[in-house]
Amino acid sequence: MNTLGSTGGWLQKRGKLGFWSPKFCKLVGSQLVISKSEKVNNVEFLIEITPDTKIDIVKDPKKHRFSIQDANGEVSVFEARNNDEMMSWILLLRSITFSNPDLNMDCFEVLSVIGRGFYGKVLLVKCKRTGELFAIKSIRKSILIEQNKIRIVLSERNIMVKSHHPFIVQLKFAFQTQSKFYLGLEYVPGGELFTHIYRDGFLQPREYQLVIAQVALALQYLHSIGIIYRDMKPENILIDADGYVKLTDFGLSRDITIDESASTFCGTPEYIAPEVIKRLPYDTAIDWWGLGILTYELIYHNPPFRSTNNQQLFQKILKDEVPFPDNANPIEVNFIKGLLRKDPKKRFCFEEIASNEFFSGFNFDDVLNKRITPPYIPTLEDKANVKYFDNEYTSEQKMDSFVPPVMGDEADVPGFSFYGADTDIANPDNSILAD
Structure with missing residues (x-):
């Protein structure tokens, strides 16, 4: 943008x-x-x-x-x-x-819990006035303040405000109370890619090729607006009602238009790039490494480097060659090896990815404009169906839990609230004018 x-x-x-x-x-x-x-x-x-x-x-x-x-x-x-x-x-x-005091959790009916993390949980909600569905990510202020990490939710909010792409989850609104931050996201009913690949079995080549192409386009867009994603994993890729994917969770992402240097050690251990382990300054190339790990996992059902001990895992990432089964497709092997080069300067970039024979028969413009029908489309009885989300979450009591308020100056963060241009929740007069 x-x-x-x-x-x-x-x-x-x-x-x-x-x-x-x-x-x-x-x-x-x-x-x-x-x-x-x-x-x-x-x-x-x-x-x-x-x-x-x-x-x-x-x-x-x-x-x-x-x-x-x-x-x-x-x-x-x-x-x-x-x-x-x-x-x-x-x-x-x-x-x-935006200073609408009416935008709060009372505007919504909570239908289900669909996710949970260290800082809070994700709720499927329905707007009482319009019936529209949203996924609301609630984040406890007290935990962020204790760990001096308020900047994480502010960064996530700001990155999502500036990101507009068909394969990225859209931020619809944001508000806060004295106890929590709330990010109102578009609801993506097909659940996590992680659940799909481990519950439904191996993906067919056409399916994982299309997934990788969509994720590559999302990453290329993020890089074009100065964002390093930094948190690639199947759990952060959602499937929409039409079978297309959406990248989500920008809590670890970095806006390098604000600070050009990045050296923070973060990410899912199996997906961390060598330069991050070495604690060297890094750039967008770490996301192409993450795409390589994702491609390997989608094809072979496991990340290439594995260990129950993180130090041993990191040594494998730094020193080991990528292991492949004896019957591995050589085109897929060459593509993954190009993404998993230890030297980030030699790693594939988007142009090399899009032109690789791994995507033979694919037109990336067709992918971007959704002219290719996904082989897998979720079967949904209705849009509020949560069968593609983990029962561990959906079986929880459907409510926005009470959290004691934060007192003092940190209770309110100026500039956090946001109301998307295409969002119609609490303002009945929000209409589109004719020229």
Whole structure:
């Protein structure tokens, strides 16, 4: 997505007579400053952004337009150069307007627990007003504060706000209470890829090739916007109702547009790249290593390097050659070896992945645009069915558990709340304006 330089940039603005003219728009505090040029003394007028301000997409298939309706009902219409730039403006402006105290867990009916982690759990919920399903990830503030890791949830929230891709789970909204952070995600009903491969048996070649292609496209997109994913594993790949995959869980991801260096030791042990084990600075190449481990596991049902002792496991990752069965397909062997080169500079990049004979017969543009029907499609009686999630979670009591509130300045984190441009939960007047 295009980013806005210092929360400002050029837009076309529609005048009262319907003519369009270029304006330099800059967000200063809660005011949108509109000028003829980037010079401070050329300000034409201001739009005060308040909780009553409405920012909406203007319905036009050929243009990238949005409207701002101020508290007095005055409507200004703007046009961006492309959809990404338009969405950047909408998300930015809506983050200023969002202060809706009504968006809380009372807006939702909890249908099931569908996941659990160290910091909290994931709930399948239904919006009481619209009936729309979401997966809400609740994260306990007290644990994050105790471990000085508030930045993890903030980083995850910020990365998901800027990520828009067909093979990445979308963040729909975010809010907080004094005890928890809540991330409202699109619900992906087919469950984890991990459950599919270990419950239903080996994947057919066409199936794992399509999965790997989709994940590669998601990683390539993340890298293009400055994100290292850092947490590849089958548990973090979900299957949607149509059989396509969605990358999820960005708690360990790193935005290298903010800090170009990355050296943190993190990830699932069997998937950790050699340069991470050596505690060397690393880049996006660690994600291609993770893709290589994933490919191996999808084909052979186990990661290539295994040990119950992490130190022994890391020594195998650093020193051992990748083991293959005697009857392994040589094309698959060469592809995996290209991804699992110990030297990150020699490891396959996206261009080498997409052109490899492993994907013979695949057109990546067709994959991206979902013109290839997945061989495996979940059978769902209804969208709220949770049969593809682990019974360990779905058998739990379906409720948002009580957690004591955090007291003091850390109880509220400014700027966390978020309301997606296509989300309609607590605001009945959230409509799309016609041009």
